[in-house]
Amino acid sequence: MLRKVIFKKHGYFQLALSTIGASLGFFVLLAGIQFYIDLKSVLVDKHQMATSDFLVLHKEVNEMSMLKLKSNEFSRQEIEEIRQQPYIKEIGELKQGLFEVFATLKGVEAIKDMSTAMYFESIDDKFIDIESDKWKWKEGDSIIPIILPSILLESYNFGMAPSQNLPPITEKTLTWFHYGLRISGNGKVGQFKGIILGFSDRINTILVPQEFINWANPIFQNRPESNPSQLVIEVDDITHPMLAKFLKEKNYVTNKDKLRSSRIKSILDICLVVFLVLGLIILFMAALTFIQYAHLSILRVSTELKNVMAIGYHFTAPARIFLVLFMVLNVLALTIGLAGLVWFKGQLSAYFENHYFTVDPGLATTTILTSFGAVAFLFTANVLSIYRLLRGLARHLQ
Amino acid sequence: MAVTTGFGFSAVVPNAMATVPFGPDSLWKNKLEFTKQHTIVIAPSGSGKTSLLAFMYGMRHDFTGTITYDGKDISKQNLKWWSVMRQKSLGVIFQDLRLVPHLTVGENLILKNNLTKHKRIDEIKSMLAHLGVAEKWEQTCGTLSYGQQQRVCIVRSLLQPLDFLLADEPFSHIDDANIEKAKQLMLDECGKQNAALIMYSLGYDYGINFNHRYNL
DSSP, X not given: OHHHHHTSSOOHHHHHHHHHHHHHHHHXXXXXXXXXXXXXXXXXXXXXXXXXXXXXXXXXXXXXXXXXSSOOSOOHHHHHHHXXXXXXXXXXXXXXXXXXXXXXXXXXXXXXXXXXXXXXXXXXXXXXXXXXXXXXXXXXXXXXXXXXXXHHHHHIIIIIHHHTTOOOOOHHHHXXXXXXXXXXXXXXXXXXXXXXXXXXXXXXXXXXXXXXXXXXXXXXXXXXXXXXXXXXXXXXXXXXXXXXXHHHHHTEEEOHHHHHHHHHHHHHHHHHHHHHHHHHHHHHHHHHHHHHHHHHHHHHTHHHHHHHHHTTOOXXXXXXXXXXXXXXXXXXXXXXXHHHHHHHHHHHXXXXXXXXXOOOSSOOHHHHHHHHXXXXXXXXXXXXXXXXXXXXXXXXXX | OOOOOOEEEEEEEEGGGTTSOOOTTBSTTSEEEEOSSOEXXXXXXXXXXXXXXXXXXXXXXXXXEEEEETTEEGGGOOHHHHHHHHHHTEEEEOTTOOOOTTSBHHHHHHHHHHHHOOSOHHHHHHHHHHXXXXXXXXSBGGGSOHHHHHHHHHHHHTSSOOSEEEXXXXXXXXXXXXXXXXXXXXXXXHHHHTOEEEEEESSOOTTXXXXXXXXX
16 A cells, blocks of 8 residues: 555656666676786786796897897896885706707608707706606706697697698607707717606796706806896786886886786786776666665655655655565566676677687676675665655654 | 543634634633543634643644643643644644555545554445445545545544544545444444544534533
């Protein structure tokens, strides 16, 4: 009966508008959070350790260094300076092999006999992103484990092989072969076999165990020892603004992908904030229109409501009717917003698939929790405003 | 509920009349009690009858002085307390009726009876019949004459437990024959419930045997 008193005249249009507004607010807010979570998961490097990042540093190669007027090596002083930066946790120096290396591969079908001059370097094991129990060498061992930069295989598979009508090679295939290695210098020659243990995304050089370099350098050394031209640094936060500034000031070059993805991450952060603020504003406006609607519908029947309260109804009785209505509408708005998001995500996932990303098609827990928080906010705003207004009417029935 | 002692007034005066001097026989600004006996408050138009009812029924609070009900200062009671009083103790016939115009006669009465569960539908209908408006049950209140609405309002005021029935010029638009019937209905219900009628009137007592008469 009370319902009949309240809904004397309907204002469906405004109610629908408020609900659509709230749906939009929910959609923008939740979409912002969801896509942030999704894109972040795509951008995080698979090899990246949980707490820190590794960057390979070298100096910029320019005309001066080509003419050997400027060294590409890091001096002791420069290494110390880098070590002292507060955001740098640890620094690894690449140690060069001071001898000639000549590698050969023979008698493998489908691959032409291959021989090449190459070089070896080594670094402390903790900077290496390949884990293997074969990564060791001691004097007397004839087999040397080798780690190659993954870019090398990629450039063969996507550049060399198609152009020379050669088959592409998988990482695994290469690890099956034993390579002939001829180490020479200082008037001495040594024959070894090499096996490829894996391919590193992190370090762009040919790595062998430190023990081999330490043993071979004094024996085969045919040039003076030089300072490292590549350093691996471990940092807590790759997005640290001081890091980028320092590298730029010193003209140090790094594997740009990582820095670029960290820059994308900071842009994403900004986008998220913009999305959140926009979503909150829309949601806030929707809350306001809901409140306006409540005020309007209460004031439209204020005389009737006063009469009803004058014959003994407590103000919470009509308030409850409004609240049930608004609860239904707020949940409806959330459902529309979430449904829109699920649909939109489905479309976008398909798009991502085509661009070699895999994005979990579901919604993140954070998104769902936020949606509950947002609907609670909207409903609380409605409750407070309706109670306030009706209590005011009840206090002054005449 | 505690035994009802009734209303107590101490130096009560509407804020709008605070500077008006009142004589010693006026209700305003004096100290007196409305116990559970039939009482008539007589006052010319504009002297504050309806204001007095609004104060006693908790609809307005713009007065100075103290009104008590069962010894409690009514201006200090919350909305919940008033809601209970209006359902279980204080019946009212408003001068301006306060029916919901877009509801039917039946709906208006059921709206009240749903709160109190005091009468059955057939009892309500027989009360309406007694006042000659039974056939209006399905008709919206807004379409009735003022006199017919006044009779509906009288029936509504009786659909609850009563200690006091506050009636503000309840018969102003009713013909003599129906006044008799309405008066009887009200007094019978008050008698059954041991309730007191407090009538606010321009001067007529409609032949009711009031125990107390007050002027404003």
